[in-house]
Amino acid sequence: MTALIATIKKELLLLLRDIHGLLLLFVMPVAFILIMSLALQSQFAQNAGGQKIAVLVDDQARSDSAASVIKLLEQRDVFSWHVTDTLSAPEKIRHDEAAFLLTLQQNNNDLHAEILVAPATNPQIEAIFTAVVGEAMSKQRIEALLRNIKMKRALDSDFSLDDGIDEDALNSNPVTIQYSYQKNQTTSVQPASAQPTSVQQSVPAWLVFAMFFSVVPLANTLISERQQGTLRRLRTLPVPLALPVIGKLVPYFVINQIQVLLMLTVGVYLMPLFGADSLTLGHSLAGLLLMSVCLSIAALGYGILIAVVARTTDQATTLGGVGNILLAALGGIMVPRFVMPDSMQQIAGFSPMAWGLEGFLDIFLRSGGVKDVLPEAGSLFLFGAVTIALALVLFRRNT
Template sequence: MLIALIKKELLALIRDVHGMAALFLMPALFIIIMSLALKDVYDPPVKALPYAIENRDSGTMADTLVNEWEKRHGKAQPDSTNWPNKVQSGKLSYALVIEKGFSAALASRPMDSGIRLKLVTDPGLEGGVFAANKAELVMIASEMRARALLTASRMAQGAPRGRPSAADRIPNDDVTVSAQTLVDAERLAAGSRPTAVQQNVPAWLVFGMFFVVASLSNLFLQERQCGALARLASLGVPVSMMLWSKALPYLVINGLQATLMLAVGVWLMPLLGGDALSLAGIHSGALLLVLLGVSMAAIGLALALASLVRTQAQAATIGPVVNILMAAIGGVMVPKFVMPDVMQRIAEFSPMNWGLEGMLAVLLRGSDIGGVLLPAAKLMGFAALMIVIAVLLFRRRVG
């Protein structure tokens, strides 16, 4: 019985040409267009991001750097322990690590070789922000070095006459003022360098998967309006079976969507001149768990909306509008970290944001199943709630 109902659903899906086109073409086009359009965008936000400082140097220059950075970017998070995990998971946007010997290296005339100042960022940090922070760090360190060298030079000039030291005999032209070689910046990536496509595929994949809402709602409403559902009910088909016969085919559709979108990122984008999506080092179990969560949430929402709407026009508009809204507030269209604080808090209520965070955790941060349990649990919980609402509404509507 279930197979017959699933077959009916698949046949109905295949014959809904416009719905299928929306399900597959639209997210693919979004990935291509948005990835290419945003590839070279440089627009760093000016707002403060959560960060930590680990100061391993006991010199005064290190304290000065900390004070200067906090003056510009607000106070660092008080607890700097375990910052790698927090940065890796995106809870902190970056960490400044001041290595031992930073103060001495900054003040030495011949530049001490070796990295003494590290900017370690969230793998998902937007490229512009990453570059801006690194440049600012180099600039501050260079200013401090210039001041230190100037002070040392003045002190040397004011010192008692005598045989000048070897260092004092070095002409000023040979002293490197820039502290660039002391500074390094890196992302805590899961093996691949984050690119526009690495960040866009998760966003538009989640967005595209939620578009089953429109397709499912339309078909559901059609069979409700013509009385086919009432007929099935009168034949004794349980509500749960009717709902499962809808959910399972769309689970497969979502799976195909995900495969297609990932394939577009991996193989098509390089052919179009964009960066390739890298799946190296990805935890496949975590990826499947997040995709399952997104799919269940999308199908649950679709069933609830389909049970709620009364006309084709409602189904045709409410689904897409809900999708666009969730995408807008969920960080799909605008990265969450550039949003105002209030909007960031609202974003945390968007199922698309949960899906996006889960996907970013897998694709950018290399999270395993443990790392995506929270977003996956939120998505599954949302799906369960929506299905309960769908069942309650469904019982009322079928009659």
């Protein structure tokens, strides 16, 4: 234990005297957050404002009345209307790929609308949508009724309104609502399609990036120890062979947690001073801690693996730096995932940085909790555990 404490103390001292390392870990991400949040503020605002609520329309009626209703609905441009006839439509709703499925059915002369509501759909949006559909259906009924009256009058000069109107049909509710989930079941996470503001995107994105950048100082110290012969000397000391590796993980874990605190503080308190939004932290401290710990384990695993594999500090800087930039470009750090085409979004899912960012966005943007970030946190932990184990095996083999 004394040896481990000595190693941790040594690593902290080395880092405190590594001005480049400190700039990389703390100043660079703060600068990125400031610049990117402010530069992209209007772009994100436009994007969020222009975001439409997706509705799938399944026209089973295939009648003039149905076509008339769809035409009326399409005038409501707060919704984006997507005609579908696939059987998978209800499945898409269950997975929140659209807010509603509107099915139009013809029963004799009556047109009937059925609405399937997605789990994450906001109840207020649901009320608005129901009203919009109800209005369109009513308009269509009135138009049909007027056409009917005009036609009967033309054929029969003695036609009376009392003779021609089916009041039961007129009074029946033309719209029914169903739910793709159990009603009253609270769903904590907002739709996956919810888009962040520039601050909500930039703070977690560059925080994730900064945590992975611990690879550079971490690798440099291990490689310097190897090049200076210190590792060889440590082999003749009564300490475990893995001490130089394990001893680095603890202080850099602490450094990562300080990065989290600093970046969140910047997001919450500093950004508003520059006229940007304040970062909203969500409601789950436990979820935030879980993400922070698992992300750090993943970042350190990646860092220690590069440190063990690279032979020189140049190699480590290139391998770690370029690797980080690629993971960031792929993982939605540099380009938000929601602006990527579907195929790129699928590929982005392979980057551990994307797992980290999505986990933070689940908490900050979608008010998620521990349960909601478990998939991302689990993936990060697994990635970290595998890379650390691999690094230890390679370190033992190479030393």
